[in-house]
Amino acid sequence: MATNNDKPRIVVIGCGFGGLEATRALDGAQVDITLVDRTNHHLFQPLLYQVATAGLSAPAIAAPVRHLFRKQANVTSLLGDVVSIDAAARNVRLSDGNTLPYDHLIVAAGATHSYFGRDEWAVHAPGLKTLHDAFEIRRRILLAFEMAEKEGEPARRDECLTFVVIGGGPTGVEMAGTLAEIARHTLPGEFRHIDPAKARILLVEGSPRVLQAMPESLSASAQRQLEKLHVEVRTASLVTAIDEHGLEVTPPEGAPYRIGSRCIVWAAGVAASPLGRQLAQAVGAQVDRAGRVVVEPDLSVPGHPEISVIGDLAAAKSHAPGREPRPVPGVSPGAKQMGRCAAANIQRRIAGQPTKPFRYRDYGNLATIGRNSAVVDLATPAGPLRFSGWLAWVFWLFAHIYFLIGFRNRIVVLIDWASAYWSKQRYARVVTDIEPRQ
Amino acid sequence: MATNNDKPRIVVIGCGFGGLEATRALDGAQVDITLVDRTNHHLFQPLLYQVATAGLSAPAIAAPVRHLFRKQANVTSLLGDVVSIDAAARNVRLSDGNTLPYDHLIVAAGATHSYFGRDEWAVHAPGLKTLHDAFEIRRRILLAFEMAEKEGEPARRDECLTFVVIGGGPTGVEMAGTLAEIARHTLPGEFRHIDPAKARILLVEGSPRVLQAMPESLSASAQRQLEKLHVEVRTASLVTAIDEHGLEVTPPEGAPYRIGSRCIVWAAGVAASPLGRQLAQAVGAQVDRAGRVVVEPDLSVPGHPEISVIGDLAAAKSHAPGREPRPVPGVSPGAKQMGRCAAANIQRRIAGQPTKPFRYRDYGNLATIGRNSAVVDLATPAGPLRFSGWLAWVFWLFAHIYFLIGFRNRIVVLIDWASAYWSKQRYARVVTDIEPRQ
Known part of the structure; x- marks a missing residue:
């Protein structure tokens, strides 16, 4: 041996x-x-936007690598x-x-993230890849409402209440939809000087439609569902400048225009x-x-x-x-x-055998937009199966819980979602630092 | 009106x-x-040590202030x-x-925290007052084991596996007991080059006994329970120096001696x-x-x-x-x-009435040491009721869950504790940054 x-x-x-x-x-x-x-954990990235939007705590979607492989004796895990x-x-x-x-x-x-050569945008429009990123975005979202509550000057207050998500892929769509939910369902009643439901949420996408990887009919459905949540979807619109008070958007025809915002999320380039x-x-x-x-x-x-x-x-x-x-x-x-x-x-x-080429099996594609809203495009032997709305959302939910690693995480995420669904609350609304930490 | x-x-x-x-x-x-x-949250500080020791996630013990007072119309909450x-x-x-x-x-x-005029110790021995503190201590605890796994030199490896808690009040006792549990119950089997159960946990206290606010019999019981968990309790021992590789302890009689450690927690001064x-x-x-x-x-x-x-x-x-x-x-x-x-x-x-003096009603005092270990000193009309061990631990547990704010938090903390109790696991073992962020 x-x-x-x-x-x-x-x-x-x-x-x-x-x-x-x-x-x-x-x-x-x-x-x-x-x-x-x-890092010391495997991150379930499909739900990272939930941490960024205060719906889940970090440990719910992060499993210690060491623990995952404790029983696989041929593995040494190293940070x-x-x-x-x-x-x-x-x-x-x-x-x-x-x-x-x-x-x-x-x-x-x-x-x-990729800022397409404009790395100076990173500080104004953080991306979402790590838990650290998610905490920073959570901090900015929650603080924007806090700043608005304290701001007396109407134009600046509106700037605080304008949220812009750049990039209409699955992450951008999920972020925009969830932001709309936070503004309209979670926060109302908690502020005395502002109405969070009046917050503007914009989704800016350079190509002509959101969810490009999906068939056109589902892109259109996703856009309709976003608009029902009062998200302003701006497709075929290029971001040409970002600074600390907002961004400049250039539509295909017409002049560039400015959107004032204190909270911009980058979900565009990888x-x-x-x-x-x-x-x-x-x-x-x-x-x-x-x-x-x-x-x-x-x-x-x-x-x-x-x-x-x-x-x-x-x-x-x-x-x-x-x-x-x-x-x-x-x-x-x-x-x-x-x-x-x-x-x-x-x-x-x-074993001295020849290797085999990689073959990808496509089981389909799904994206959620918000409460009761999602689009699903399944590849079945009988051809594609496409649906959207509440049923798609339930399908998305169980698919994500199924693939979440660790029994405890599944239970806790399910409880968090069930409680969020009934109460419309988001429990992980914790900001540990008012100022960003570098 | x-x-x-x-x-x-x-x-x-x-x-x-x-x-x-x-x-x-x-x-x-x-x-x-x-x-x-x-901050934007009310922190349930009695359980902060659980966040620092990866047993609970931050949102489980932090309730957004704004949400707590959303229905109390005479309150404006301000960050x-x-x-x-x-x-x-x-x-x-x-x-x-x-x-x-x-x-x-x-x-x-x-x-x-108070470092008794030695503020330069703060960087080597963080205290535990905020969520930020808890994340930093969690990071240091988990990274100490990771460093030990990578360290080839035995003396340095031992230094990584030596944990020192300074201060024998309730927080210090809880931290030391939980560290012992992590080393002996949570981590074994996950490392390939070290045996986490061989980690040394020391509790250093300047006065002659731990839990000074408790009657002497319960202090003695707490010390016995700590020692059963293999915590080395050093009472009547003053800390006279701290640096990045350890600390110097001065016993009442005899010469000062050094303890090499990469993870020191300050639970001494307020x-x-x-x-x-x-x-x-x-x-x-x-x-x-x-x-x-x-x-x-x-x-x-x-x-x-x-x-x-x-x-x-x-x-x-x-x-x-x-x-x-x-x-x-x-x-x-x-x-x-x-x-x-x-x-x-x-x-x-x-109302134009005279004010009344403050009167403190003492219902007693309790502290937990670890799994199945606690001490309870209740003030009852019939005199003090004192007990320790498993029953005290169950009492401590339900008292803390009862006082936790928010129904959801109670449920989630109960699930976390139940699952931690059966599996001996701690699920919030997430380190987001290898290097500390300032």
Whole structure:
């Protein structure tokens, strides 16, 4: 029997959906896995907007990595920040100076916000990728109402009560819908000088419709549902400037105009982790415009079959027999399926077998807009099944609870949602700092 | 009928137990109350150590002030930081430059940590008063185990696995007991290079016994229960130095010795808010050594019957008929009772009646040590009722859930505790930043 030192060493960078699933898929394998992540938790990112909008507490959607893998004996979990990959020496360098040698490497470092070259906008319009981001957005939302309550000057008060979400993808739609609910259902009655229900919520999207990944009929339905919640949807509108008092929007025709706002949320651009570019340079791979590494059909990088790139960091294609390869969408099922594929290919390589190309199975797409509002586009063997409204919302709700990790989290999220549904309250309305902490 | 502008204006500074209770006691009164607090939530401080030790999420013990008073029409809630009180002009100045005029003022600004003149210790040994403090302590506890897992050098690894709590009052005892539980019950099995159960937990107390406010028999019982959890209790031991690698302890006899530690928690000294000293200077009142304002029997300050000081900011005495006045202990029932007394005295003054002196009713004292361990000292008409162990713990648990504000919070805390009890897990093990944020 192989001793500990003879086992192939696998390093997995990142414990998002891709890294988590790859590690799980290697349960029981005769390998030594080191799972390294910058935080100590796996974050259930689809519900992160609920933390940002005070509907859920952070621990409800964050599971300690160490705890998740306590019973998988071949996993060592490590808190660390990977700064570079040395593909020639086959090791990974951490910010604390340590290196982790590997025989097989899975890079699942994910993505961050992209401000399309306008990084100076970040301070005025935070994005939503980490718990830290969610706390900052929560703080800004709640403080905007507090500032409005104290503000005597009407124009400045209106500025405090104007909320702008930039980007009409699933996160932007969810944020805008939830903001509208907070203003109209949660806060009324609690202020003495303002009427929170008079807050304006705007959703600004550069392309002609929201939820671009959905069929047109569902985009239209989502827009109608948003407008029913009094969200002003501005499609085909480009953001051309952001500062601390608002933003400038340029419509397709006509002059740019200004929207005064003290709370702007960035849900527009996504860029792959800088680690992708570093790796691509090191091995001579290509990156696409978003900084994602262009991978081989089996998710490895060119010339380095021992390195796989998965999830939001990979520009991967789905290879179904008899069909043209198609790009894989940047959604959690895609990352999970890549994780399983990369894990299986490592096991094939260890067994001396050829690897298999990645094939993405599309089960559909769903997005929620707010209380009782959602759109669902399911891929069934009989063709697409599309519905929206209350039924779609219930479907969305149970799908998200089903995929939430950890039994306790599911129960608590269910209770929070049930209580929020009946009371229209949001219980996580906690601001720990009036001033932002850097 | 009086118009809005004719109503007496009451300003309440601080929404801890004292300010909350005073405001509540004025429900229905023909007054205009402005309740100003630095944060947007009332914090249930007795359970703050549970947030610091990853047992509860922050929203479980923090209720938005605005929401608490949404139905009390005479209350305007304001997020603001009071920098000074102008007793002559009868107004309160906020850090944003605004002033709040008052006819009656209740100052319930509470207390903060005191390092007995050694403020440079704060960075190495954070105290536990706010949610921000709790997150910082949680971060340090969890990261100490992570550092130990990565540390190859045995002496440094031991330093990472040594936790020191300074101060043997209720908070210190709770922290030490819970740390022992985390090390021995929560984390084992999750690490590959260390055994968390081998962590050392020390409780250092300057006086000869822990829980000084309790009778000696219960102090002794608490110490035994701590030692059963493998906490090393060092009483009559003064801390004479703290740095980033540990602390120096000086026993009553013998030479000072060093304890290497990367995680030190300060639960020793409490100092009144600086606002107390500012107010005392302005009105010519005395402050005691802890910076608390020495108040008149009716909780007002000398020469200013319109200003009451309550809670941890007040050096108040209890005036029971036929007895010598006795100091009021700095516990939440004391603050609540002072809040009700100050509110009633304001109503008496408005009605042209004489005020009444404050009388503290002592219902007893309780402290928990850990799973199944607590001490209870109840004051009953038939004399004191003292017990410890499992029954005391169940009593402590239900008392705390009973006093928790908000129905939802009670349910969620009960679920969290039940699940923690059966699984020995602590679910809020979330670290958002590896580095501290300033």
